[in-house]
Amino acid sequence: MADKEEILIVNKNNKKKHGHAHGGAWKVAYADFVTAMMALFIVLWVLSQSEEVKKAVASYFKDPSKFSIINLENSSGIKNSAIDLNFIANKSVDKEAQKAQFEKLKKDIQKELAKNTEFESLLKQIEFQMVDEGLRIEMLESANNVFFEVGSAKLNPEAEKILLKIGNEIKSLPNKIIVEGHTDARQYNQNIRKDYDNYFLSTDRANAARIALEAGGVSDKQIDEIRGYADKRLRDKKDPYNVVNRRISIIIKYLER
Incomplete structure (x- = not known):
């Protein structure tokens, strides 16, 4: 009797079916x-910032509508993008307030200079x-x-007196x-x-004015x-030799927050 061959049947469709791997949880x-x-x-970044930045971030969450994204410089000198406490709006308001103060200062200086008849002919030259x-x-x-002789950084007496008066008016400013x-x-x-050259001359004249102030x-x-511009910031560009190009400028800077 012949041996019977065993037949091995493989069911390829007999796979275990799994669920969808926990879904999207x-x-x-x-x-x-x-x-x-x-x-x-x-939080860690805010904790490393200055008090101004911390207040700015805290204020933002109180009223986000009043704030803008600007660049602030932290205490380490690295610039970061941060939300500032109404900084832009406040800065604008502060600037307007300072302009009003400058307008008053202007009138005070003009009034003080007008008291001295010696300056009468020079008042139109102060702008x-x-x-x-x-x-x-x-x-x-x-x-x-003229306030200086040609080629000289020595102030004439009238110019020096004017600068002394101006210095007295601005000495208490911050x-x-x-x-x-x-x-x-x-x-x-x-x-x-x-x-x-003219760079040295303009710088020396600025220093002479500083000393008087x-x-x-x-x-x-x-x-x-102290800045010396020589003839690089001409007031009368059409006439570079015009005497009005020879001048001293005193700039009282806006206060920075």
């Missing part, structure tokens, strides 16, 4: 985890203008009245002060001094910058 858990980590990093940095007081030379010197396009006479009561701590 893991995605929700992962999203919660990421959110928690982000919140942790924000006040609001600029991006603050209030600019500009002393312009004229054909009839604002920083910039003093600028300007020349016309006439080049410095190299026969007098070869290692000297300090003699009037301005403190060294108030002085922020």
Whole structure:
């Protein structure tokens, strides 16, 4: 009797069916985890910032509608994108308030100078203008009245007295002060001094004005910058040799928050 062959039958369709791997629950858990980590990093970042930034962030959550995203510099000098406490709006309000104060200062200085009949012919040469940095007081030379002799950084007596008066009026201000010197396009006479030019001359004139301001009561701590522009900031660009290009500018800077 012949041996019977065993037949092995494989059922390929006999697979165990599983459910959908817990559905989408893991995605929700992962999203919660990421959110928690982000919140942790924000808290750690805020704790490392200055008090101003902390107050800014806290104020944002009280009323987000009044705030804007700007760049703030933290105590380590690294710039970060942060939400500031109504900074832009407040800065604008502060600037307007300071403009009003500068307007009063302008009138006070003009009134004080007008008391001295010696300055009567010079008052038209002293101009006040609001600029991006603050209030600019500009002393312009004229054909009839100059504050410095040609090629010299020595103030004449009238100009020095005016600066003393201005110094006395601004000495109590908390604002920083910039003093600028300007020349016309006439080049410095190299026969007098070869290692000297209009940059040196304009800077020396600005320094002469600074010394007069300090003699009037301005403190060294108030002085922020001394600038010598030579003839690179001409007032009369059509006539580079016009005497009005020779001037001293005193800029009282806006206070920074």
